[in-house]
Amino acid sequence: MKDDNHKNCVIHTEELSKIYDEGAVPVKAVNNVHLHIEKGEFTALVGPSGSGKTTLLNLLGGLDTPTSGKVWIHGKDLSTLSKNKLIDFRLHNIGFVFQAYNLIPVLTARENIEFVMLLQKESKKERKDRIEQLLKETGLEDQGDKKPSELSGGQQQRVAVARALASKPQFVLADEPTANLDSKTAGNLLDMMAKLNKDEGMTFIFSTHDQRVIDRARRVITLVDGAISNDEVRDTNKVTT
Amino acid sequence: MLLKLAWRNIWKNRKRTLITAASIVFAVLLATVMSSVTEGVLYKLQDNVVSFYSGAIQVHKNGYWDDQSLDNSMLINDTLINQLNDHESIHGVIKRLESFALSASEEHTRGCMVVGIEPEAEPIVTKLDNKVSEGEYLTADDKQVLVAEGLAEYLGLGVGDTLVIIGQGYHGINAADKYPIKGLLHFASPDLNKRMVYLPIKLAQQLYGAPDRVTALVLAIDDVNEADKLETELSKIISDKYEIMGWKELMPELNQMLQNERGENVVFLMVLYILIAFGIFGTVLMMTLERQYEFGVLVAIGMRRFKLSIQIILENIFISLLGAAIGTLISIPVVVYFHLYPIEVGGSLQKIYEEWGFEPIYYFSVEPFIFYKQTLIVLIIALVISVYPLLKILELDPVTAMRT
Incomplete structure (x- = not known):
């Protein structure tokens, strides 16, 4: 892959590996992964437990450093960034949705969404407008003033998605976002993310075991022992909506 | 946030x-x-x-504290008194002439500290008038003395008896005289109680042959904690012919x-x-x-x-x-x-x-x-x-x- 190509895609990795050397035998959590994600993709990373899905997401999100290989986000080589620059880069370019929602418990839904924008030093008006827009898009117009403990699991995950989108990221990394949700709530959440993907062209990359997520993905990358064993781009017409 | x-x-x-x-x-x-x-x-x-004795600040002739002799006493001029009185923190300047002497009765003698005081002003600092346990406090024109109880007891003297004082005056002259005891003083401090004798300053100047001379000016101030600050301020305005000493120098043990x-x-x-x-x-x-x-x-x-x-x-x-x-x-x-x-x-x-x-x-x-x-x-x-x-x-x- 040439440098010019890095700049045109959202994520690009080359020979990406992560080896944990803590036990008696080194474990290759991610093994020589070459990946190319374009803008607007709705991609699922699938594979059995321990196949390296979460580790790969962490590497793509700059949360973890690879043992070898490199990650480019919009042409920017993450290995060239200092710790603080990397945090700022994540703040402005990557949205995270975690399995356990991970909202700030003492802040309301509205304040949780606002939090990343405050870190970005957005103006008050910009924050207010964006919060209202995101609450509307995530169907939480009436829940903005509630704290996470007052919201259902599905609502909390919607707030988490809204928070991930608040910083206007290049893409969203979601680690098992439906794992703690019942079938109906998971379906609603996926509908919402699919709509954001379709309407706003937001790029989503999920790690998941959930067949409902896999059914809706337009690209499914299967990991086995840290390596890509299959990379399937689906016919858009066959994707469940 | x-x-x-x-x-x-x-x-x-x-x-x-x-x-x-x-x-x-x-x-x-x-x-x-x-x-x-x-x-x-x-x-x-x-x-x-x-407030037992020293006061918070004293002014002496330069060198007096190291050599506490009447020869190091001083004549007070109005400029110095005015400079001190003009300071807002000082509400009284008290003159003293003090020297060691031998006190005696018919049968006993003992070393004592003879202090010439201004009877009206002295109580501002030491509340000396309150310490009279028997007899009466002094007036400026008295030709009598006040004696600490312990000393009077040792000498076997009481109010109305005569105390003899023998010592060395200014420039080595003989200083000897006898005075009726007007009152006895009770000091809580055992040390003061066995060695103090007070008399009007004019009488002391006469005894020591040191007319108009004083050994110390004791400054009356409101707050003893202000002594350090005041000492520094006074050092700047008072002539260097005088030494200004706060209680910390006067009583380093305290x-x-x-x-x-x-x-x-x-x-x-x-x-x-x-x-x-x-x-x-x-x-x-x-x-x-x-x-x-x-x-x-x-x-x-x-x-x-x-x-x-x-x-x-x-x-x-x-x-x-x-x-x-x-x-x-x-x-x-x-x-x-x-x-x-x-x-x-x-x-x-x-x-x-x-x-x-x-x-x-x-x-x-x-x-x-x-x-x-x-x-x-x-x-x-x-x-x-x-x-x-x-x-x-x-x-x-x-x-x-x-x-x-």
């Missing part, structure tokens, strides 16, 4: 916050009361001792004793502060370990470690200030009450105090520094303890933290 987040976070675990704050409340209360009584007692002690007492109090307070520190540290330790996951998430979504550290420091400061503020608020009425109604010491302790010339009363100081010092110290402790979570956050790896 960081303030809001920190404030709300401390109430997330309400019970823990309240327990930590309560421990700080009690420690601050105890520390404030302890400091107040120590400062109150020491101040009173210092004030008492200083100053040393007060410093030792304060030092002991500091040790006690240190123990209290260590207890406070452990209380806060326990909370911080638990909080830091419990919230690794949360810290990991915050760093993952783009919060710089520095900001996160600020937030944690703010949380510590909030809890500490809360405890310190409540502790101080509770301590104010307690200390003010005992300031207005000091504790009187009874029994054998009272006797010991009185023998040494101290009032047998525990005074409480209400100096503002006693209150804000505790808050400041607790705040510093909180900041120092914040180093621990700060280090944890600085070395935090979000992936590892989110696995916990």
Whole structure:
């Protein structure tokens, strides 16, 4: 892959590996992964437990450093960034949705969404407008003033998605976002993310075991022992909506 | 947002916050009361001792203190007196002429300190008139003397008897005369009680052949704690022909004793502060370990470690200030009450105090520094303890933290 190509895609990795050397035998959590994600993709990373899905997401999100290989986000080589620059880069370019929602418990839904924008030093008006827009898009117009403990699991995950989108990221990394949700709530959440993907062209990359997520993905990358064993781009017409 | 987040976070675990704050409340209360009584007692002690005899500040001819001889006495000019009287902190300038002499009755002799005083002015500093236990206090024109009880007893003299004084006057002349005793003085200090003789300064000048001369000007000031400052100020305006000495130089032993007492109090307070520190540290330790996951998430979504550290420091400061503020608020009425109604010491302790010339009363100081010092110290402790979570956050790896 040439440098010019890095700049045109959202994520690009080359020979990406992560080896944990803590036990008696080194474990290759991610093994020589070459990946190319374009803008607007709705991609699922699938594979059995321990196949390296979460580790790969962490590497793509700059949360973890690879043992070898490199990650480019919009042409920017993450290995060239200092710790603080990397945090700022994540703040402005990557949205995270975690399995356990991970909202700030003492802040309301509205304040949780606002939090990343405050870190970005957005103006008050910009924050207010964006919060209202995101609450509307995530169907939480009436829940903005509630704290996470007052919201259902599905609502909390919607707030988490809204928070991930608040910083206007290049893409969203979601680690098992439906794992703690019942079938109906998971379906609603996926509908919402699919709509954001379709309407706003937001790029989503999920790690998941959930067949409902896999059914809706337009690209499914299967990991086995840290390596890509299959990379399937689906016919858009066959994707469940 | 960081303030809001920190404030709300401390109430997330309400019970823990309240327990930590309560421990700080009690420690601050105890520390404030302890400091107040120590400062109150020491101040009173210092004030008492200083007003026994020396006064807070004295002015002598340069070199007098090192060689306390009448030959080093001085003639007072109006310029000096005016300069001293014009200073707003000085409300009295008292003249003294003092020298050692031999006191004698028909059968006994003993060394004594003969002090010529201005009878009207002297009580401003030493309340000498209150110390008359028998007979009467002096007037300026008296040709009589006041003798300390202990000395009178040794010499076998009483009011109306005659005291003989023999000594060396100005420039070596013989100084000898006999005076009727007008009154006896009771000093709490055994040392003063066995060696003091007072007479009007004019009579003393006549005895020592030193007309118009004085050995010391004693300055009457309101607050003995202002002595250092006043001494510095006076040094700038008074001629260098004179030496200006504060009570710390006049009585270095007293100053040393007060410093030792304060030092002991500091040790006690240190123990209290260590207890406070452990209380806060326990909370911080638990909080830091419990919230690794949360810290990991915050760093993952783009919060710089520095900001996160600020937030944690703010949380510590909030809890500490809360405890310190409540502790101080509770301590104010307690200390003010005992300031207005000091504790009187009874029994054998009272006797010991009185023998040494101290009032047998525990005074409480209400100096503002006693209150804000505790808050400041607790705040510093909180900041120092914040180093621990700060280090944890600085070395935090979000992936590892989110696995916990």
